[in-house]
Amino acid sequence: MTLATTLATTPAIARGASVLALCLGLAGCASLDTPIAPGAPRPFTELTPAPSGLRRLSAAQYTNSVHDIFGDDIVVPPASRLEPDVDSSGYLSVDSSSVTISRRGVAQYEAAAYDIAAQAMDASRRARFVTCAPVSADDAVCARTALEALGLRLYRRPLTREELDAATGIATASAAALTDFYDGLEFGIALLLQSPSFLFREELGHDIGDGQRAYDGFEMASRMSHFLWNTTPDAELLGDAASGALDDEAGLAAATERMLADPRAEQGAREFAFEWLGLSGLDDLVKDPSVYTQISPEVGPSAREETLSVVAHFFRTGQDARELMTTRETFLDRKLASMYVVRAPREDFGLVTFDEDSPRPGILGHISILALYAHPVSTSPTLRGRFVRERLLCDPIPQPPVGVNTAIPEPSADAPTLRVRLAAHQEIEYCGSCHRRMDGIGLGLEAFDGLGRFRRLENGQPIDASGDLDGHAFEDARELGQVIHDDTRFTGCITRQMYRIATGHIETEGERGTLRELRIAFASGGYSLSQLMESIVMSDGFRRAVPQAEEAP
């Protein structure tokens, strides 16, 4: 379970008051999401992009890259034996720009490198990587040829002469020592796999004047493939980079369109959904089995697969992303179907359409979100409300004040339901000022228990799931979904979070104009996720940078 999972499932650790800093201040948030009248002036078009720098591969990107480069039949060590992802910012892509490699991580990457290199040099596979016939154990020419080709893929750019010399030197010296060409080449490959140029994406940019930088073709290829595919560039994209095709708008657009049409693009869409909705905690869902008898270890991962499948479906079909809050279409396995009390599809994660009178509001009615944003033995309107505020509306909630009593009243004959108990809590002004903004929304989901199953009663009392979201009344969860669907902040919030995940940083003041343009493009594209992805790649904010500070702040 990552830090952000802890954050997602429970009140925050380690985020501090800087939840607010995720945004540009409340005023800034509001202005970003205010609709713009056609023809109105655009005050924020001057871009001051974010600093360039290194991004460490996520565990998934590491695994995907190895499979793409060495073959799907290579067994990559499980994520538990790779440096874990961090998401103290709420997005592991953003933390990828600040994390390093721990001492344990160095050892783990080393072990993984030899494991992978040995598999690659297995007699059954070596011909994929060695097309020359070595004339001796320490045939430097043949080793160099193999390492040059692999190096291009692993470093996502051609190796420098120095780098190629070093790798070749390691391979031939090792081959001489071990008296076998392929055994020696393993060490050369292991060097490439442990290099910071593989483990980190070097996206540094080059000076284009006015204190700004632009990413070159290879850097753009890396940015594009990790965002759109969640993996390394393929040979064709590296070819585009080498030919200069990615240096102009037309070439960039053509490459992006090809990539979005590639099956790998679904990996990118799923990674976006995973980070956006904070679903990593589903691996370690804590539910009391005496309260939730249907809980089992596969519920969390299955529920996550359902939600990712729905977002991937929207991505593939270009369906209006606002309908994520209203859709009745979903993808279930047998376990989930039994929990939703619907007929299971013929194949696991086949399409299921809920009845028209289903109470579930799109992905907001998914077991993934309802169970994750709840407690081990109960629901949590607060956690669910905070999820809606922060992840769907980009309306951050400050940390609770310290030194105050945080208890809510126990259930009693006078207060049988959580709604009544929370109401008492909200009367305390220093609690109520924030809790009203969360609990009122979360109570709209009270018809789903802490595991996400539908219920009509709580402690024998009928559940009242009505409420209002910033002046828009709803009677139940479906209407709540419709209110969010209709809220312009929802699509603005998707735009902003996809941009964070794509660029690996929290947007700055200087990127307001870029975000405004992206929001307009998202709307004019009918809120198609794939079009938004393309717009982000084409945006100046994705293609330009400023240099990182040379000296300590």
Next chain:
Amino acid sequence: MSPRKTGRSSSRLSLSRRTMLRGLLGGAAVTIGLPALEIFLNDSGTAYADCGTGIPARFGVFYYGNGMIPAQWNPTITGPDYDLPLMLAGLAPVKQHVTVVSGMRVLTTNTSPHGSGPAGLFSGADLVDDTFVGPSIDQVIAAEQATRFQSIEVAVQRSTNSWSMTGPHMVNPPETNPRALFDRIFGGGFSLPGEGMTDPRIGLRISVLDAVTDQSRRLQSRLGYADRQRLDQHLEGIRQLETQLSAPPPDNVLCMRPPEPDADYPDVDGRPQMQAIHRAMSDLLVMAFTCDQTRVFFEMFSQPVNNTLFLDTAAGHHSLTHDEPGDQPQVGEIVQFIIGEYAYLVDKLATTAEGAGTLLDSCAILGTTDVSYGRTHALDEYPILIAGSACDRLRPGWHYRSLTGENASKVCLSLLGAMGIGVTSYGIGAAHTTVGLGDIEGTG
């Protein structure tokens, strides 16, 4: 190398075994038979002499999440005959080894309900940009170590998160599975005297690491400040791995390869096997000390804000701290259980022989959590336990009560002094101190 020059300051040892190994490369089987670490010899050359001169000081942190209740934790009697309120009841068998420090205050601004306390205590400053501003105290000590592992991090509750940080955004991910911990310390790279490492690949692997170092340095020259810092950490990790690869076998007859723990500890009725996992890990950490594989560990028993279902309680731990009414008997039961597990670790160290005494004699094991009163996220009355005397440099078996809400950084400065770290201050801003807490310091 001259590790004994002051007895209290173990300056970073630069054991240049790599130089030796280099001469042995070229395909020949490399047998590493290096002399015993000088640090383990006293002036007359006998191994394992006295604590502090021959036997190194060691440091551990036992951290759990979600705080305590001061009225159920703080003893009312000060000095050596202190009483054990409900939450500390489990300390009874090891009380003579454990000092309770009560009434201290973590002087950070408390912006993050479960983050400001650990940040303040462990790094001496509040969180900035969601992270520590500098290394955590265990890593300040770890940086001075030349053992096979500069430090070992573990977590009993499954998580990749830890408060052990080598710097901003530089978390040390913990081992969460006892078998993985065993593999890391006592698996492939570990050998007992006489087992002799004869793997020709080790020398080649070190050559590869040297080449990685070259590449990392070249890349650094093109980077800004923040990224250079990140690669410094990568380079440090490479150096540590090279140390590990060329480490000599442990030179202590009491060192044995421990039994391999179970591969998996599945939840039972939805509840994690916290006790079994903790005890398996504790046993491994104790043997790691005996074998001098490390001198520093950091244990995240449970995470901040964790909603773990402990024992037979009716809700998750964090929920209970906020919502359980009255005196919170279930919270009391959970914390009592957790402190009992701290006592297990202390007892294990106190019953493992070393030199003329036990392992615990050389240790300081800090036990703490993220807030004092969980329900209000308070940072006064901060809970602090210290087990062991760190070779008589700390006073064990004592209850010190601060009546003035003193700066908790004082405790950390005393701990660093006891570990022979030559720093003269701890903490930033309001948490800054240049004096330790004399009442908990020893005579050594």
